[in-house]
Amino acid sequence: MKIHVKYFARVRERLGSDQQVDWAPEPGAATVGDLRQWLCSQSPQHAEALGPSHCLRAAVDQRMCDDDEPLSEGAEVAFFPPVTGG
């Protein structure tokens, strides 16, 4: 499935602001967490920027979500550090 991935803040500095991916998840394994694991396998830079030590958050179609959020064709998924606005 085609996913539009966006990155912000420290993640954007390492991976760029966004990328279009063509992802073929296993049946029943198409969540935000699954996508993140797959992205980590794409390059050492991805593994370092998206790894568990950064406590990253995610949004799907511009709504905050957690790792269990299911994904479908054409979704916009963003990964970013904890927010610090206000």
Next chain:
Amino acid sequence: MALTHCHVAVQPHDFDVSAELDRLTQGRTGVGAVASFVGVVRRDALPAPAQGGAAPHALELEHYPGMTESSITAMAHHVAERFELDGVRVIHRIGRLMQGERIVLVAVSSPHRRAAFEGCEMLMDWLKTQAPFWKKEHAGQDSHWVDARESDDDALARWGEVPGGVRNAGGLDGRRTLP
């Protein structure tokens, strides 16, 4: 009580606090209270540059265009319904800000003061951990991203259930659904 007036803006330029508060009361016969919060770039928050340095200290704000406006607007409506607010105005700046500059305004109006105080505070507590902005501090040649604080998550948790609220400082891996 339906929210009659909701204004949310994400912008690089400064705002006039007095004018914004006036907009919450103009023509509103039922409004008896206006409560507001203004966040400012602290003068002591930015570290001194390592060696002299001509560049002034600055705070740079990045955001997720589209999601900032829509999520703040949705939360403004939620808070307005919970506390029966008449109006909500939120302005959040982006880009490069200097020490002493205004960053954010949250202002609400209602018939009575308790709803106004609480609505303003809850909306600000929500914004600190759920609105997609990120701060980077610059001091001369040095810069670093500001870390999120668990105390801000605790502040939001005090308000009970929050739609779509996810704990911020722990991220996806240390996730605990609020509250």
